[in-house]
Amino acid sequence: MNPPPVLHAERLTKRYGRRTALADCDLSVPRGHVVGLVGPNGAGKSTLLQLVCGLITPTSGTLSVLGSPPAADAAHLARVGFVAQDTPVYASLTVAEHLRMGAWLNPSWDVALARRRITEAGLDPGQRAGRLSGGQRAQLALTIAAAKRPELVVLDEPAAALDPLARRDFLRGLVDFVRELGATAVLSSHLLGDVAQVCDHLVVLCDGRVQVAGPVTDLLATHHRVDDPAAAPAGAEVVWAEPGRVVVRGPAVRGGAPVPLEELALAYLSRAAHPAGAAVTR
Numbered sequence: 258m259n260p261p262p263v264l265h266a267e268r269l270t271k272r273y274g275r276r277t278a279l280a281d282c283d284l285s286v287p288r289g290h291v292v293g294l295v296g297p298n299g300a301g302k303s304t305l306l307q308l309v310c311g312l313i314t315p316t317s318g319t320l321s322v323l324g325s326p327p328a329a330d331a332a333h334l335a336r337v338g339f340v341a342q343d344t345p346v347y348a349s350l351t352v353a354e355h356l357r358m359g360a361w362l363n364p365s366w367d368v369a370l371a372r373r374r375i376t377e378a379g380l381d382p383g384q385r386a387g388r389l390s391g392g393q394r395a396q397l398a399l400t401i402a403a404a405k406r407p408e409l410v411v412l413d414e415p416a417a418a419l420d421p422l423a424r425r426d427f428l429r430g431l432v433d434f435v436r437e438l439g440a441t442a443v444l445s446s447h448l449l450g451d452v453a454q455v456c457d458h459l460v461v462l463c464d465g466r467v468q469v470a471g472p473v474t475d476l477l478a479t480h481h482r483v484d485d486p487a488a489a490p491a492g493a494e495v496v497w498a499e500p501g502r503v504v505v506r507g508p509a510v511r512g513g514a515p516v517p518l519e520e521l522a523l524a525y526l527s528r529a530a531h532p533a534g535a536a537v538t539r
């Protein structure tokens with residue numbers, strides 16, 4: 258029997274007063290992936306991640322995380338790591354004090370893993386966190402999440418403020434620890450290049466709705482670029498069409514070219530932003 262998905266949402270909806278942040282989201286994410294959650298400002302990414310961590314509750318619909326309701330109990334919480342937006346840490350505590358606090362709060366804390374990651378990231382254990390650079394702070398936050406040995410780690414735009422080199426190091430560290438632990442990571446980002454670099458599962462969210470989701474290999478196999486929407490075969494869907502950039506979804510297209518993941522995500526983001534501009538099923 259297959260293990261339950263890491264995340265399973267059915268008609269998941271979150272409203273803040275009259276504002277709908279997430280609307281009728283259906284989503285299923287299998288274990289062992291690095292999942293990229295992309296969408297523009299206000300798409301609902303943070304809302305979805307906060308629901309997953311049990312920081313807020315749905316207005317309607319259902320959500321299960323590792324087979325249980327989010328944050329079901331202390332044991333369930335210990336299986337989920339969270340790196341919040343801007344990777345907050347305690348400015349007056351040193352790196353070593355963060356690790357001691359992590360060990361004290363988390364029964365499954367892996368002392369050796371935490372020490373090794375700090376050394377690999379070049380962090381000084383005696384340094385106060387308030388004096389760390391953005392990249393160093395992100396590495397500390399990722400180390401704290403990793404040393405819990407979570408089955409799922411949720412990261413809300415953790416690398417957005419980092420320079421390209423620091424981002425690359427951070428993302429490499431993330432992929433290494435996900436592989437080492439056999440965990441799943443869900444990472445929200447505006448940076449399509451980062452997502453294309455490290456994610457093997459993609460969720461595109463716009464206006465609180467899932468536009469497309471699935472394993473990257475499946476998405477790449479079912480999307481093609483053609484010169485002209487008329488070249489799309491019967492049954493194919495034109496996701497987005499503009500001069501020189503027509504992305505279709507469906508069976509292989511004669512003369513069609515592969516679509517890089519960044520362009521595929523952009524096609525769905527463009528369609529959501531300009532609904533009248535595309536979306537033709539032939």
Ligand SMILES: Nc1ncnc2c1ncn2[C@@H]1O[C@H](COP(=O)(O)OP(=O)(O)OP(=O)(O)O)[C@@H](O)[C@H]1O
Binds near residue numbers: 278
């Ligand atoms: N606590 C809140 N109270 C009221 N509205 C909220 C609250 N949190 C989010 N929203 C609204 O819900 C919508 C989705 O916001 P959310 O922060 O989830 O988007 P996001 O995709 O994470 O955006 P960003 O990329 O800018 O961080 C937005 O319209 C936002 O204004």
